[in-house]
Amino acid sequence: MTNARIADVLSQIGTLLEIKGENPFKVRAYERAAEAVRSLSEELSQIREENDLRSVAGVGAGIGQKIEELLDTGECKHHQELLEEFPASVFDMLRIPGVGPKTVKLLLERERISTVEELEEAAAAGRLRGLPGMGEKTEQEMLRGIARVREYSKRINLGLAWSIAEAVMAQLREQAPVDRMEPAGSLRRMKETIGDIDILVTSDHPELVMERFLALDLVSDVVAHGPTKSSVVTEGGIQADLRVVKPESFGAALQYFTGSKQHNVKLRDFAVRHHIRLNEYGAFRIEGGEEKRLGGRLEEEMYAALDLPMMPPEMREDQGEIEAAREGGLPDLVELSDIRGDLQMHTTWSDGRDTVEGMARAAKKLGYRYIALTDHSPSQTVANGLSVDRLKARRKEIAAARKAVKGFTILEATEVDIKRDGSLDYPDELLAELDFVIASVHSGWKMDRAAMTQRIIEAMGDPWVDCIAHPTGRLIGQREPFDVDMEAILKAAAKFGVAMEINAYPDRLDLKDVHARRAKDLGVKLLINTDAHAADALPLMRFGVATARRGWLEAGDVLNTLSVSQLRSRLRRARSRRRAK
DNA sequence: GCCGTTTTCGGCCCGACTGTTTTCAGTCG
Numbered sequence: 001m002t003n004a005r006i007a008d009v010l011s012q013i014g015t016l017l018e019i020k021g022e023n024p025f026k027v028r029a030y031e032r033a034a035e036a037v038r039s040l041s042e043e044l045s046q047i048r049e050e051n052d053l054r055s056v057a058g059v060g061a062g063i064g065q066k067i068e069e070l071l072d073t074g075e076c077k078h079h080q081e082l083l084e085e086f087p088a089s090v091f092d093m094l095r096i097p098g099v100g101p102k103t104v105k106l107l108l109e110r111e112r113i114s115t116v117e118e119l120e121e122a123a124a125a126g127r128l129r130g131l132p133g134m135g136e137k138t139e140q141e142m143l144r145g146i147a148r149v150r151e152y153s154k155r156i157n158l159g160l161a162w163s164i165a166e167a168v169m170a171q172l173r174e175q176a177p178v179d180r181m182e183p184a185g186s187l188r189r190m191k192e193t194i195g196d197i198d199i200l201v202t203s204d205h206p207e208l209v210m211e212r213f214l215a216l217d218l219v220s221d222v223v224a225h226g227p228t229k230s231s232v233v234t235e236g237g238i239q240a241d242l243r244v245v246k247p248e249s250f251g252a253a254l255q256y257f258t259g260s261k262q263h264n265v266k267l268r269d270f271a272v273r274h275h276i277r278l279n280e281y282g283a284f285r286i287e288g289g290e291e292k293r294l295g296g297r298l299e300e301e302m303y304a305a306l307d308l309p310m311m312p313p314e315m316r317e318d319q320g321e322i323e324a325a326r327e328g329g330l331p332d333l334v335e336l337s338d339i340r341g342d343l344q345m346h347t348t349w350s351d352g353r354d355t356v357e358g359m360a361r362a363a364k365k366l367g368y369r370y371i372a373l374t375d376h377s378p379s380q381t382v383a384n385g386l387s388v389d390r391l392k393a394r395r396k397e398i399a400a401a402r403k404a405v406k407g408f409t410i411l412e413a414t415e416v417d418i419k420r421d422g423s424l425d426y427p428d429e430l431l432a433e434l435d436f437v438i439a440s441v442h443s444g445w446k447m448d449r450a451a452m453t454q455r456i457i458e459a460m461g462d463p464w465v466d467c468i469a470h471p472t473g474r475l476i477g478q479r480e481p482f483d484v485d486m487e488a489i490l491k492a493a494a495k496f497g498v499a500m501e502i503n504a505y506p507d508r509l510d511l512k513d514v515h516a517r518r519a520k521d522l523g524v525k526l527l528i529n530t531d532a533h534a535a536d537a538l539p540l541m542r543f544g545v546a547t548a549r550r551g552w553l554e555a556g557d558v559l560n561t562l563s564v565s566q567l568r569s570r571l572r573r574a575r576s577r578r579r580a581k
Numbered sequence: 582g583c584c585g586t587t588t589t590c591g592g593c594c595c596g597a598c599t600g601t602t603t604t605c606a607g608t609c610g
Contacts, residue, residue, distance in 0.1 A: 025593055029582035060583050098599085100608050133601060141599085185610090198610090226598085241610095256595090261610070268594035273587080279595055 003037050003044055006070050009079050010034035010063065012091070016082040018101040019090065019108075033058040035262060037067075039319060041518035042487060045071055089115045097145040098138075106131060120146050148223070156238055157476050158543055159506025161187055161194035164236050168218055169199060172242075176212035177205050180250055184257035188313045190546035192476060192509045196231075196239035198257055206244040213242050249281045252296035255303075256280040262318035270322060271306055278302060314549040331554050334528075336545045338555040340563065341370035342538060344415065344438055344469060344501065344529035349394050350375035351383035353534035356394075356410065357401040362535035364408045370564045372413035372436045373398065374469075377425035379417045380442055386414070388430060409564045411435035415469055420444050422458025424465070431464035436571065438501065438529075440469035441482065449483040456484065457492040463578040466571050467499040467527050470510040478507070486515055493524045496581075497574035499559055502551075504530045504544025505537075516551030525559050 014030030036058040037044065044067060047053060053064040069076045090104050093116055107113040110131055113122055122128055123139040123146075156164075165183050172178055178201040182188070185198035203209045210230050214222050219240075221233040231241045245253040256264065256279070268278050277284045282296025283305035295301025303310045308325045312333055315321040324330050345359055346352035354362070356373060363371045375394065376385035386394065395412065402410050413436035417425035424431065424439060431437050439459045447455065459465055471489065472481035493500050500519050503510045508531070511519065519526060528544040530537055548558060555561040559570065 023582080026582050028593075032583085058583070062582055098608065102607055133606065135601065137600060224598095229597085257610075259610080261594095264610095265594055272594070277595085280597090 001045075001070050001074055003040055006044060006067055007034045007038040009070060009076055010037060010066070013066075013076075013079050013082060015091065015094065015101070016086055019086055019105050020082075021102075021105065029058070029060075030063065032262070033063045035318075039317065039514055041514040046487060087114045092116050093119060095149055096142065097148065098141050099145065116146060116149075151237070154237070155193040155195050155477075156236065157506045158187075158190060158192055158194060158509070158546075159540065160236065161197060161238065162543075164218070164234055164238060164240070165197045165199065168197070168216065168234065168240055171216050171218060172199075172201070172209075172213060175216070176203070176209045178203050178209055179247070182254055184254055185259060188258050189260065189316055190314050190543070190550060192506075192512065192547070194238075196241060197234075199240065199242050200250070200253055200257060201242065201244055202247045202250050203244055209244050210242070245280075247297065249296050251299040251301055252278075252282045253280045255299045258313050258316060260317050263316040263321070266318050266322050267306070274306060276305055278305070312549060314546055315552065317550070331552050333549045334545060334553050334555045334558050334561065336542055337367075338558070338561040339368070339528065339541060339545065341368050341372070341409075341560045341567070342530050342532070342541060343372040343411070343413070343436060343467070343527055343560055344374045344503070345371060345532040345538070346375055346383075346415075347373055349373075349390065349397075350380070350385055351533060355401075356397045357404055358535050359532070359538075360401050360405045360408060360410050362538055364405060366538055366541075368408075370409035370411060370567070372411035372438075374413045374415040374436075374438050377414060377416045379419070379425050385417075385425075388426065391426070391430070413437065415440055416465075417442055418455060418459040420447070420455065422455040424459060424462060428462065428464060431462070434464070435568075436466055437464050438467045438469045439465045440471075441473055445473060445479070445482060447482070449485060452482050453485040453488050456489055460489075460492050460496045460498045461578070461581070463575055465498060466574065467501055468493070469501045469529070470503040470508050470531070471500055471515075472510050472512075474510050474512075475507050476509065481510070486518070490515070490519050490522050490524055493519070494522045497525075497577050499525045499527045502526055502528045502544045502547050504528055504540050504542075504547070506540065506543050509543065509547045511547075511551075513547050513550035516548055516553060520551065520553055520557050526553060526557055527559050529560070 010030050011034035014027050018027040036056055053059055053067055066076050066078060093099055093104050111122060113119050123142045126139060128134050128139050129136055165187055169181055181201045184200050186194050187197055201209060206227060210225060213230055214225055214232060218234050219232045220235050223231040223233060229243050231239055234240050271278050275286045277286055283294040283302050284291045285294055294305040300310045309330060311321045311325055342363055347354060347356050347359055360371060376383040378385045378387050398410055398412055412434050414434055415438045418439050418441050419425060456468060472484060474481035500511055502516055516526060528548055530540045532538045559567060
């Protein structure tokens, strides 16, 4: 049973206990454990073998026993019993804005309503207004909520979310009297998918800012509007929230609304133990009933109030960052400006839109010192993969581009297909002539776990393979990752000295954050590449760097922060080590 | 149900908003 499935069961238990009216702290314990399991990089079955399930933060005796039951039998008695009490359809009801566990319980007990459809019918018929705490307005609000869930309940990928957010902020900057302005929420933490866009501003004229916000071209629907907070739906169907705060509270609000929720919960817990209160207005010391303000204008002041350094937003997931900060062990995360080259891109020779020289000029303009041209290999017929002859023919154009673009290195490279049996789509003699070889899977997605894992490990044993590209093949929201034993693959990468790619393309972000972090722990080096199919895709690098930062990577963990000579010698050393094996 | 630089028992983040109330419960982020 996968971690994701186990996390779902734990989270469902938490939700059902909440509906039941159980101790809220018990409910939170299940939610916290579910979140912890979801973001593990190792499989629970493996952790159980090597260690104790209780080594996972938030998993104790009770939840540990339930996880064991799930691993052994695929089911959990407690979960099954709860599902008999409350039908699974209640999870859909909880997705309606304004409907929480208490409401679900009330609806079930008093009106026998257990589905969204039944709720819609009852609200439309005015049958809810007799219930305690409910009136006509509540019914209308529920109907609106149901409509909104049906229309907009989707998350979008990070790249799209940023393009919408940047458009909104640019229009706002132009049309409204805003001073400071920052995105917050999961967007600022650079999560791979975004539910809604949070923007925070300061202004001397909050009402005017709100008025202009609601009137922006990009806004297609207004969900709510007040003097300090408004919510709209943008053209892309994604919700955007704008908050206006006072300058002296901007840092506090930014910290607060950046989250994550789990990070904030733990931070506040830490604060309370030190007699400090944190909220969206500032940090306060509590002394004998008196409150002394410690700060709030800058985000750093919120952390400084607790004697902690500021943790980068990408780390704020309650994955050990607060503990690391306390011990002075925060990593110095890799930054976009550390990146000196991009080692996966495609040109007009295969399925790219721009020429060799076009890609080189664009990369140089970004401040890079080198690129690798990784056009596809022959079996990628749909992508116009290069035959051996065409691969050789490409050299002429590369030579010309090397002359034309001075002070810049163009590596002759390939993205070679890993065939079903783990062999490669070009002969070794040819790969040996190339500066850089990236290998990847583009076929047979549905292979079983053991076979797919073996297939990739086989390819890593080839002396000329420098890197595995987009190692799980996922397309966020479109295609599931391959079923592979990532732990085994990362261990093989460490053994063979093969780099793993973080593909920066926002649909991929593959490796993902937790796997990148695990790779680092195992001593594997990473490469952050855009896989650009046109020059204008090269700036997508920022999303790959963000993913690396979410995986706690430092510049030293990422090979394309090296100079070209350092990179070459490292690749050479790894190749000869593999040849010796 | 979890957990320990005040604790192996007794705590567990915080405030705004909404609609329904007449002092507050529920939801949300």
